[in-house]
Amino acid sequence: QVELMEFGGGSVQAGGSLQLSCLITGNYFSDCGTGWYRQAPGKERELVSSIKGGVTTYADSVKGRFTISQDTAKSILFLQMNSMKTEDTAVYYCAADRRAGGCGPYPFRPNFWGQGTQVTVSS
DSSP states (O other): OEEEEEEOOEEEETTOOEEEEEEEEESOOEEEEEEEEEEOTTSOOEEEEEEETTEEEEOTTTTTTEEEEEETTTTEEEEEEOSOOGGGOEEEEEEEEEETTOOTTOOOOOOEEOOOEEEEEEO
16 A cells, blocks of 8 residues: 655745655555645646656646655655745645556556645735
8 A cells, every 4th residue: 555645735925935745655566657736625636747757747837836856765755836826725635656567558647645735825
């Protein structure tokens, strides 16, 4: 079983920065990608950023402001959030795609989730 735990949520003023961390523990399967999702009140959960085989993706709304990275030796995923906006307010979830039989030709498909951490950006 793979377990994810997020750290670093909180409150910040617009224009400020926060860094989220996600510790990933448990049985090791094929790493088919890891990422961050967020869900704002009344909205659907959306993919913010992902990393798979060193290749990163970002939602258009965060490009140039957020940076995803990982320390594979310590199994920690990071999300550095700069120039934050009020619309970044949401619960942020760490997500991992871990497969026992290899990744295959598939895109990032999370099958393990963290509990979420609240990020609030005030004006």
